[in-house]
Amino acid sequence: MIQLIRGFKDILQPEAGLWQHIEKEARKLFEIHGYQEIRLPILEKTELFARSIGETTDIVEKEMYTFTDRGGDTLTLRPEATASVVRAYIQHKLSGTEPVRKFYTIGPMFRRERPQKGRYRQFYQIDVEAFGIASPYIDAQMILMLATLMERLGVTGISAHINSLGCPDCRPRYRETLTAFIEARKEQLCEDCLRRKDKNPLRVLDCKSESCRKAMAEAPELLDELCAPCAEHFAVVRRELDRRSLAYKVDKRLVRGLDYYTRTAFELQTDMLGAQSSVAGGGRYDGLVKALGGPDIPAIGFAIGFDRLVEVIAQTRPPEEARPEVFFIPLGEKAMEKAFDFCMQLAEKKIAAEADYSGRSLKALMKRADRLAAPRVVILGETELQKGLATVKTMASGEQEDIPLENLVERLSLP
Structure with missing residues (x-):
């Protein structure tokens, strides 16, 4: 791999x-x-x-x-x-x-x-x-x-x-003063600072080496110049x-x-x-x-x-997983087609909706809905489709309601 x-x-x-x-x-x-x-x-x-x-x-x-x-x-x-x-x-x-x-x-x-x-x-x-x-x-x-x-x-x-x-x-005046200060302490400087001290003496001031920091502790301040x-x-x-x-x-x-x-x-x-x-x-x-x-x-x-x-x-602020506002559980091929249509219609209304098209059991898909933490779950089975209804479950309260399919997008668009 x-x-x-x-x-x-x-x-x-x-x-x-x-x-x-x-x-x-x-x-x-x-x-x-x-x-x-x-x-x-x-x-x-x-x-x-x-x-x-x-x-x-x-x-x-x-x-x-x-x-x-x-x-x-x-x-x-x-x-x-x-x-x-x-x-x-x-x-x-x-x-x-x-x-x-x-x-x-x-x-x-x-x-x-x-x-x-x-x-x-x-x-x-x-x-x-x-x-x-x-x-x-x-x-x-x-x-x-x-x-x-x-x-x-x-x-x-x-x-x-x-x-x-x-x-x-x-700054040139300060560089001269600083260079003289560094030269007097060059034995205490790291290899990088020894290389920098002539071309780039200001860089010696921000070296993280402990020996360099001690050597430069009393260095002249640019603010004074x-x-x-x-x-x-x-x-x-x-x-x-x-x-x-x-x-x-x-x-x-x-x-x-x-x-x-x-x-x-x-x-x-x-x-x-x-x-x-x-x-x-x-x-x-x-x-x-x-x-x-x-x-x-x-x-x-x-x-x-x-x-x-x-x-x-x-x-x-620990990162939070994005979650769909609505999760569709379609049971059967016809239900999958309907769930797909509803997801696309809700997306047009800027409502995050997902559907599971795997064909797994209702029990398995309800477990997935729990993992996704979707506030509302819509169950579409053959019986519901024949009746022209969808079962909407509010996950926080456990309440369920049967809603006519022609009104479903409108109802799911409400807060």
Whole structure:
């Protein structure tokens, strides 16, 4: 028997119902705030991710699914969505008529990581991006929108973490200070951080190695080096979160290592997933559109880890099996034909109805009705058909009623 690939998963019912619920709530919230859905390919040129994520990151160096196709092009299964959204924004010249664009997309991403709880090699993200808005109000809106979605989904134990990454004017000074601090402690750093410290020193701050975390515990803070415009931008973000009573932590370890990431960075973390605590994260990337060959357009976005979010919600809201509102038990060929007609008529009225066409006994089919937890069961046998009646049983009370066939659809349509 052919088995599922390690690190991939099938999403079966009833879990798939929970996924649909999350998608529905997300779409509704984003569209109220003016975000429109964009659907993107899962394959892109490898160069797109090397330039957007960074050639020295673990994702590009170790985790991407990359191959050469028959035409000689090097292609990659997308490891994240932001780069693809930016590519589409540039390629279709969306800044030409109206630079302000707000998008969301939902779909699978691929990274060859070590599979573990809440982390898969094919994983899913909800991704939200806004272009053409430099104001800190959009930063605050995104963080508040994320918090609202978590509240609507019933997620508890969530904490918001925010930081400012500065800009090309003030960050170089901080990099110099940080690099000197790291150099003095390089003997305590892991192999990855030793490799990163010269090209990407900010990444050392968010290393999960215990020795690196201890070495960097007293590292200088980027917030102390912010220029006046960056400090004011961050102050407005904090003010708007405060005005709406959203609790948050200013987290100096929350960084993005590449230069086109600027100013606000944020994460939503939970205490319900052990070490893998982040369920959503994002930030401003004002330099990325230009870095990928587009105009100099500010942008900001976030991604929600769908798989992790499902795990969190399932702890307090176990997935429920979908059930038909009406279950038909047809006894005999003529009854099956009639049951099929009734199911189709009820479907037109948006009422979920199912019938069992297996020809098994009444006793066996009543057991199946119990397993499906259908509120009402309709029994159609030869005797009932000859009389022009159907027996409708309300499962909760056990009450039965004979209803004329010509009135059955109307009666079943009533609450």
